Amino acid sequence: MRLIVESLACRRSGRRIFSGLSFALGAGEALMVTGRNGAGKSSLLALLSGRLKPDAGTIRVEGVGEATLPECLHVVGHRDGLKGALTAQENLDFARDLLGQPTAGPREALEALGLAHALRLPVTYLSAGQRRRVALARLLVCRRPLWLLDEPTAALDTASQGVLAGLMAKHRAQGGLVVAATHQSLGLEDARELRIAPPSPDAALAESDPWA
């Protein structure tokens, strides 16, 4: 698939976060979204996942048939979408049924992340890093071409960061796309970088002045 973003602008609660963002991402490519805290990295991912509506600009996908963009992507972010009362297996089974196109089973997915022993444990018993690994295991239980990762290495130990880098490399080798908001290098080889610059103060002033 191919993801094309043209002059995207984001506004939240009336404040312009960023504007004029353009990039195109083809099969096997990765994009690292960087920028200071509050620059709009998570907002960009939320726009791509369809959770926010763009203020201006367009987001298009090509080469996926009739599927819409939200049906082509996995999101792993700060809110991990895991239910603490359910076991890791039940959480992953639910994601499999919900998202469709199942590939690996929950056991294999957790094994790939070195967490097979947590299969039957309620997620609420897991540590922050283990929880994040269960959320990442969701990437493996269904096949979706675009991965949107928001700070995927947060709370992960070095070994798990290596595992994640391997998973992303494998996903890209199979023609997948990765968009990751991050402050660290994720081990993404020849990934492109998109730096979200803060809006210039003049523009911000002009924007906030209703009489201008």
Next chain:
Amino acid sequence: MIRTLSALVRRDLMLAARVGGSGSLSLVFFLMIVALVPFALGPDLNLLSRIGPAILWLSAVLATLIGLDRLFQADEEDGSLDLMTASAAPLELVVLAKVLAHWITTGLPLALAAPLFGLLVALTPTAMGATALTLLIGTPALTFIGAVGAALTASIRRGGLILAIVVLPLMIPTLIFGVSAAESALSSTVPFTTPLAILAGLSLIAAVVGTLAAAAALRWGE
């Protein structure tokens, strides 16, 4: 589609069973209100059995509100709702599945427990049966109407009170026809089936309008 629907219903039922959630709580609340009324009115059995169906219905309406505020809020907070919007199934189907699961854990137990609680307000066996049947047919309307309020207040912290204020007025028609159906089973002025059919109609309308409106509210809130 069916797979998604059943996965959602199964998950919500499993969560309700495991967290010991609002289902049992609203049943206890129902029992509390019904038990309080005879204390307030005094031991006048004729009066109690005359207003019994109304008391049961009023208690059921209030008990439906328990736990309704968490219907979408819990999923909104932990990001499960984002997962659900990424599904190929439309959001309306997700809402329908969640409301169905919620009704099975809260509305259905209320209707099934109504004959038992009817003993507390000295209902005759006919009235018990009639009230239980009207609750069985009418509580889906309450849950679907409540779902719209739950969707509107999903992203508001402590939205439970606002939820009650928003949805209670909308539940009035269901209350009117629920009580009048239960009472018409006792008197012979109106045939039982007339208000019952209207009640069933209200439930069906609420199922369609509630599902669409709740999904729209969730989309708008994002």
